[in-house]
Amino acid sequence: MSTQATQINSARPRQRGLHNLNIGKILLFLVMLYLLVPLAATLVISFTGSPFSVKAYSDLFTDSNLWTTLLLSLGLGIGSTILTVVLITPTAYWVQLRIPRARPLIDLLTLLPFAVPPIVLSLGYLEVYGDSHTWISILSLGLVPLLSNDPFNIVNTPQLLICAYVIIALPFAYRPIDNSLRALNTRVLAEAASSLGCGWWRTFLTIIIPNILPGIISAALLTFTTAMGEFTLASLSGIYTFPVYLDETGQNDPYKAAALTIVSFVITLLCVLALIFLARQRRASKKKTGNIEIAAAR
Numbered sequence: 001m002s003t004q005a006t007q008i009n010s011a012r013p014r015q016r017g018l019h020n021l022n023i024g025k026i027l028l029f030l031v032m033l034y035l036l037v038p039l040a041a042t043l044v045i046s047f048t049g050s051p052f053s054v055k056a057y058s059d060l061f062t063d064s065n066l067w068t069t070l071l072l073s074l075g076l077g078i079g080s081t082i083l084t085v086v087l088i089t090p091t092a093y094w095v096q097l098r099i100p101r102a103r104p105l106i107d108l109l110t111l112l113p114f115a116v117p118p119i120v121l122s123l124g125y126l127e128v129y130g131d132s133h134t135w136i137s138i139l140s141l142g143l144v145p146l147l148s149n150d151p152f153n154i155v156n157t158p159q160l161l162i163c164a165y166v167i168i169a170l171p172f173a174y175r176p177i178d179n180s181l182r183a184l185n186t187r188v189l190a191e192a193a194s195s196l197g198c199g200w201w202r203t204f205l206t207i208i209i210p211n212i213l214p215g216i217i218s219a220a221l222l223t224f225t226t227a228m229g230e231f232t233l234a235s236l237s238g239i240y241t242f243p244v245y246l247d248e249t250g251q252n253d254p255y256k257a258a259a260l261t262i263v264s265f266v267i268t269l270l271c272v273l274a275l276i277f278l279a280r281q282r283r284a285s286k287k288k289t290g291n292i293e294i295a296a297a298r
């Protein structure tokens with residue numbers, strides 16, 4: 001009797017586990033269905049013809065505006081990524097090392113772009129750099145008037161758009177770098193490097209950056225994707241970027257827009273797979289190096 005009771009009690013957790021597993025599979029299937037059905041519908045629309053046509057793809061790849069806007073968006077994304085990383089990484093390191101008490105204030109400042117809609121930011125840029133105001137000139141120490149007139153005029157130019165992209169990407173880029181620095185014993189490393197004769201910049205470039213490289217890469221990717229997909233700032237600034245081209249194509253030719261969506265998805269998927277592959281290769285190389293060091297120590 002006790003043996004049967006023991007078997008029944010041991011079977012109940014197994015049944016619960018199978019039940020939870022089935023529910024998990026069902027939920028995963030529903031999520032995948034929710035994500036893939038719109039993509040499948042877009043794929044069907046992109047091949048719509050009589051009865052089957054690739055005209056949307058041929059029109060897309062022969063459109064010069066596609067390559068012009070794509071190259072422009074790539075340039076804006078790369079420029080904003082470089083500027084964001086160059087500005088944020090030393091700043092976060094300086095705050096972590098010298099003024100840790102100011103960290104809550106810095107965290108608050110980096111979250112402010114979330115409270116400012118892109119349309120407000122764009123109109124603010126146009127107001128500041130488009131019109132001459134005495135108080136703006138005084139507060140900027142004469143920099144804004146210099147950048148609003150020839151030969152340094154940046155109004156409605158990609159340079160000003162890059163500055164705007166840096167601001168909207170600030171919350172996404174600061175957090176990974178700051179988290180990497182917090183996980184690292186920055187002060188101890190800096191003091192050890194200083195005792196060995198390393199200066200501030202040498203310590204930062206040769207010791208800190210290699211240790212926080214995953215955070216920097218994450219910040220760079222988040223900044224790049226933000227810049228590549230931003231529509232409002234580019235549209236109000238009158239700059240014809242890839243998102244503006246995508247919106248214009250969707251209004252004028254839905255079949256071409258569907259083809260463009262599929263192409264964008266494939267490119268994004270290939271980039272994600274490449275990043276996963278590189279991450280796995282890096283982990284494998286680290287594991288191999290660790291095994292070699294352990295074997296050498298023995």
